[in-house]
Amino acid sequence: MKLYDYVLSASCYKVRLMAALLGEKLSTEAVDFHPGRAHRSREFRALNPAGTLPVLVDGGLILTESTAMLVYLAQRAGKVWLGDGSPVQAAQVQQWLAFSARLGGSLGMARLHDMLLYAGDIDALRRAGVAALRELESHLTEARFDGRIFLTGTTPTIADIACFPNVALAPDGGVSLDDYPSIRLWSRAIRALPGFIEMPGIHRLHELKPAPEAVPPLEALL
Amino acid sequence: MIPAAVLNEWYPVAMIAQLAAWPGRQTLLLGSEINVFRDAAGAVVVQGADGPLAVTLAYGHVWACPGVPAHPLFPIPEADQPGRRLVDCGVVRVKCSPLRAVENFLDIAHFPFVHTDVLGAEPHTEVGRYEVQIREDSDEVWATKVHFYQPQAAKSAAGGIVTEYMYRVAAPTASVLYKTCPNNADEWDVIAIFVQPLTEELCEVWPWMALFDDTTPQADLIQFQQMIFLQDRSILENQIPRLLPLDPGKEIPTQADLTSIAYRRWLKRKGLTYGAQMVAA
Numbered sequence: 001m002k003l004y005d006y007v008l009s010a011s012c013y014k015v016r017l018m019a020a021l022l023g024e025k026l027s028t029e030a031v032d033f034h035p036g037r038a039h040r041s042r043e044f045r046a047l048n049p050a051g052t053l054p055v056l057v058d059g060g061l062i063l064t065e066s067t068a069m070l071v072y073l074a075q076r077a078g079k080v081w082l083g084d085g086s087p088v089q090a091a092q093v094q095q096w097l098a099f100s101a102r103l104g105g106s107l108g109m110a111r112l113h114d115m116l117l118y119a120g121d122i123d124a125l126r127r128a129g130v131a132a133l134r135e136l137e138s139h140l141t142e143a144r145f146d147g148r149i150f151l152t153g154t155t156p157t158i159a160d161i162a163c164f165p166n167v168a169l170a171p172d173g174g175v176s177l178d179d180y181p182s183i184r185l186w187s188r189a190i191r192a193l194p195g196f197i198e199m200p201g202i203h204r205l206h207e208l209k210p211a212p213e214a215v216p217p218l219e220a221l222l
Numbered sequence: 223m224i225p226a227a228v229l230n231e232w233y234p235v236a237m238i239a240q241l242a243a244w245p246g247r248q249t250l251l252l253g254s255e256i257n258v259f260r261d262a263a264g265a266v267v268v269q270g271a272d273g274p275l276a277v278t279l280a281y282g283h284v285w286a287c288p289g290v291p292a293h294p295l296f297p298i299p300e301a302d303q304p305g306r307r308l309v310d311c312g313v314v315r316v317k318c319s320p321l322r323a324v325e326n327f328l329d330i331a332h333f334p335f336v337h338t339d340v341l342g343a344e345p346h347t348e349v350g351r352y353e354v355q356i357r358e359d360s361d362e363v364w365a366t367k368v369h370f371y372q373p374q375a376a377k378s379a380a381g382g383i384v385t386e387y388m389y390r391v392a393a394p395t396a397s398v399l400y401k402t403c404p405n406n407a408d409e410w411d412v413i414a415i416f417v418q419p420l421t422e423e424l425c426e427v428w429p430w431m432a433l434f435d436d437t438t439p440q441a442d443l444i445q446f447q448q449m450i451f452l453q454d455r456s457i458l459e460n461q462i463p464r465l466l467p468l469d470p471g472k473e474i475p476t477q478a479d480l481t482s483i484a485y486r487r488w489l490k491r492k493g494l495t496y497g498a499q500m501v502a503a
Contacts, residue, residue, distance in 0.1 A: 218346075
């Protein structure tokens with residue numbers, strides 16, 4: 001499987017993260033999104049007419065929507081990450097996958113504005129982002145009262161992976177996460193999952209690492 | 223009131239490859255609005271409110287001086303060396319003092335914690351002793367004989383090596399580093415950051431590289447550098463105080479901070495206080 005990838009893209013990271021958590025090897029091809037805008041080139045549009053990243057290619061299958069890629073990876077890997085299969089949970093997973101698009105359109109765009117100078121009404125983007133975060137915080141707080149830490153239950157699903165990146169990267173777009181303790185706990189639970197990988201702006205949990213052992217002095221390594 | 227010493231320096235304001243006709247790139251330099259564009263004859267113009275600014279084109283970027291240039295733009299001889307690949311990495315905006323962006327670039331000790339498993343890894347956190355000087359002839363800050371253990375020092379590095387670095391502050395908001403080249407033991411890879419001061423607490427950073435690497439695709443080289451710099455961005459945006467303190471205060475520098483201390487002394491001596499605070503923090 002080959003992922004056309006940009007290291008700073010939250011949507012590309014969703015797919016890299018899902019694959020890492022599943023132990024699935026992806027080969028990645030870097031696309032010069034910034035400053036080259038290679039995703040808008042004629043060559044790239046031949047692969048994905050929408051001119052967006054990521055693109056996942058597996059044999060004859062070409063996927064251009066990150067949530068579809070999450071479904072594909074999870075289905076192939078035994079469906080554990082799709083929920084328990086009940087009508088309620090299947091619907092809830094879909095609900096949060098759709099919600100993740102709202103996060104991308106608000107917090108994600110605020111991040112591109114502040115970081116890579118994208119045009120946009122930054123105040124409106126941040127307001128929409130904060131509204132989405134409040135909704136998420138409220139849901140996760142209720143979930144905690146019921147003893148659940150993830151969006152749809154006690155185990156993570158593709159819904160968590162779809163929503164996590166743009167939430168965790170909110171400070172990149174000038175939206176602080178200080179006001180959302182349940183979101184921060186949820187973020188910690190995701191970052192503690194075996195196989196978790198980071199991206200720029202999302203740091204790993206250094207405190208989960210074993211205490212360093214003594215090492216030889218630097219001179220000895222020269 | 224911005225000191226003349228600040229106004230008479232050179233600052234990066236655009237990437238040459240991205241220049242367009244009027245209005246071109248509308249941006250800020252030291253708090254003032256400027257337009258960077260090509261005129262009808264193809265010449266590069268940096269237009270301020272009071273007229274055009276002095277312009278130099280070098281290292282893939284447009285440099286402007288809002289005052290009377292105190293000296294020509296600093297040299298990077300490696301830019302003209304045959305066999306090197308020159309890589310423009312684009313711009314990233316950071317909500318921090320331009321001086322803090324440079325200072326972070328000079329720091330090695332954070333590598334294992336911020337650039338984990340790439341430029342550093344626990345438990346290899348030791349910064350060996352190195353040498354720092356303010357060179358009187360070129361009026362630049364230099365750190366030499368810097369050694370650090372790195373799991374993946376460059377895109378072209380296959381495994382962990384002890385990398386040697388030299389750091390150079392060539393202008394108040396531009397720094398160049400020289401590091402062990404994984405592909406060529408006789409040469410240094412050259413990586414620079416050119417920082418455009420928009421305001422005292424907001425900057426745009428243009429990483430630029432001159433490498434010996436004929437094989438790695440351009441997009442991979444750019445993304446490697448962007449990955450590294452964006453790992454720093456969230457740290458930089460949370461540094462307090464927002465302005466870089468030039469006088470010692472509550473901070474307790476260690477041996478590893480020698481370059482930073484020299485940079486701050488150099489800024490203070492030259493009166494380059496835009497983005498700095500003089501009151502002890």
